[in-house]
Amino acid sequence: MQVAERKLPHLLTALPGPKAKQIVKRDQKVVSPSYTRDYPLVAKSGRGAMVEDVDGNTFLDFAAGIAVVATGHCHPEVVAAIQKQAAELIHMSCTDFYYPGTVELAEKLASVAPGKGAKRVYFGNSGTEAIEAAMKLARYHTKRDIFIAFHGCFHGRTLGALSLTASKAVQRKHFGPLLGGVFHAPYPNTYRGAFGTRPEHAAADSLAYIENELFKRVADPEEVAAIFVEPIQGEGGYVAAPAEFLQGLERLCRKHGILLVADEVQSGMGRTGKWWAVNHAGIEPDILCTAKGIASGMPLCAMIAKADVMDWKPGAHASTFGGNPVSIAAALATIGVLERNAIANAARIGDFIFRQTAGWRERHKIVGDVRGKGLMIGIEFVRDQMTKERAPELRDRVLKSAFRKGLLVLGAGENSLRLAPPLVIDEEQADFAVRTLDACISEAERSL
Numbered sequence: 001m002q003v004a005e006r007k008l009p010h011l012l013t014a015l016p017g018p019k020a021k022q023i024v025k026r027d028q029k030v031v032s033p034s035y036t037r038d039y040p041l042v043a044k045s046g047r048g049a050m051v052e053d054v055d056g057n058t059f060l061d062f063a064a065g066i067a068v069v070a071t072g073h074c075h076p077e078v079v080a081a082i083q084k085q086a087a088e089l090i091h092m093s094c095t096d097f098y099y100p101g102t103v104e105l106a107e108k109l110a111s112v113a114p115g116k117g118a119k120r121v122y123f124g125n126s127g128t129e130a131i132e133a134a135m136k137l138a139r140y141h142t143k144r145d146i147f148i149a150f151h152g153c154f155h156g157r158t159l160g161a162l163s164l165t166a167s168k169a170v171q172r173k174h175f176g177p178l179l180g181g182v183f184h185a186p187y188p189n190t191y192r193g194a195f196g197t198r199p200e201h202a203a204a205d206s207l208a209y210i211e212n213e214l215f216k217r218v219a220d221p222e223e224v225a226a227i228f229v230e231p232i233q234g235e236g237g238y239v240a241a242p243a244e245f246l247q248g249l250e251r252l253c254r255k256h257g258i259l260l261v262a263d264e265v266q267s268g269m270g271r272t273g274k275w276w277a278v279n280h281a282g283i284e285p286d287i288l289c290t291a292k293g294i295a296s297g298m299p300l301c302a303m304i305a306k307a308d309v310m311d312w313k314p315g316a317h318a319s320t321f322g323g324n325p326v327s328i329a330a331a332l333a334t335i336g337v338l339e340r341n342a343i344a345n346a347a348r349i350g351d352f353i354f355r356q357t358a359g360w361r362e363r364h365k366i367v368g369d370v371r372g373k374g375l376m377i378g379i380e381f382v383r384d385q386m387t388k389e390r391a392p393e394l395r396d397r398v399l400k401s402a403f404r405k406g407l408l409v410l411g412a413g414e415n416s417l418r419l420a421p422p423l424v425i426d427e428e429q430a431d432f433a434v435r436t437l438d439a440c441i442s443e444a445e446r447s448l
């Protein structure tokens, strides 16, 4: 049976299989050692939520290439759009010339971006490029230079975006000095609290820190260009900011003429069951950055800004490859699938998974929290539910044993696991994933 015909995992060899072992061995000699591979999956082909490795083993993919293949692997409409476009025109550079597809995609993104006002769209190739573009635009537009971001947030790895990133020290170590004028505030984590206590006050504590500490002591709000926030932290552990926090942040920004930038690189494009995670809070950021899910795996990002904010002049910013026709065609096909049923499906299957996992904290003493929205679901592992002592080793154990059972999941943050499947999965696949993880968690518990 081909990968295209399977809906659930099918393992033929011990993992990794013999061919996978060979590739891993060669990879270890020539490929950058900076990549973090949690387990040895050597992917060969994929269809929908299924991935086949080089040894013919089939996996159910709840990682989706880090929340990227929104429509599943090689969705036929996306493949057809890529093939058609590749045969017509691969590159001219939208920096210097015009493409019909760029306009169509910009019009579409502008129409679904939060808020009613006019928008303009800048295209690049990756999440970090969207953030760099937003940082530059924010400085350009406001003529201010300070940025505020949040602990635990991940905005990318190029030097500007890395200056905002405060997720893991290893991501910043030895790369300094980073950009000056970047200050971090605690993220409103409703499981742990902004400062590791008072979870129920997380939103208020975090907002108060910005107003009473940052603004009064180190960063006069008149010099702050933008506040960058992930409405749901991705790499930081799939932690959702409460709606009242995002609404408070919007008020704070308006009060001081600061731009609010929503980093929806991971949470956007329908993953949370709405177009954007900020839609759940009803706020309207001045700039919204998105990437990952936008083109089902083709490199593309968009920085969408209010039209009066995107006031930079020709030559101020551009990218040779950004918005290339093949990626744009893939994005237009992706959006067709998202609008037809995948966004609604993300909401529906997300609810199903939350119902299935509702009793996990009671049944599993190592599960501290299950949270998220739509198909952006985080599971946090602890040694003790009372003290909330983090248990990264138990998370790793669950992750690896899921792989051995044919389920692909990724870690997030220090001790959480993320479920980020393609938005087109069905109930049977969601049920399989939940039952598999349930078994893996029980196994990890028995090891204690």
Ligand SMILES: Cc1ncc(COP(=O)(O)O)c(C=O)c1O
Residues within 6 Å of the ligand: 066, 126, 127, 128, 129, 131, 154, 155, 156, 157, 230, 234, 235, 263, 264, 265, 266, 267, 291, 292
């Ligand atoms: C929220 C967020 N912003 C930015 C980035 C950077 O995106 P990329 O890896 O495409 O540069 C990521 C990547 O994980 C992300 O999750």
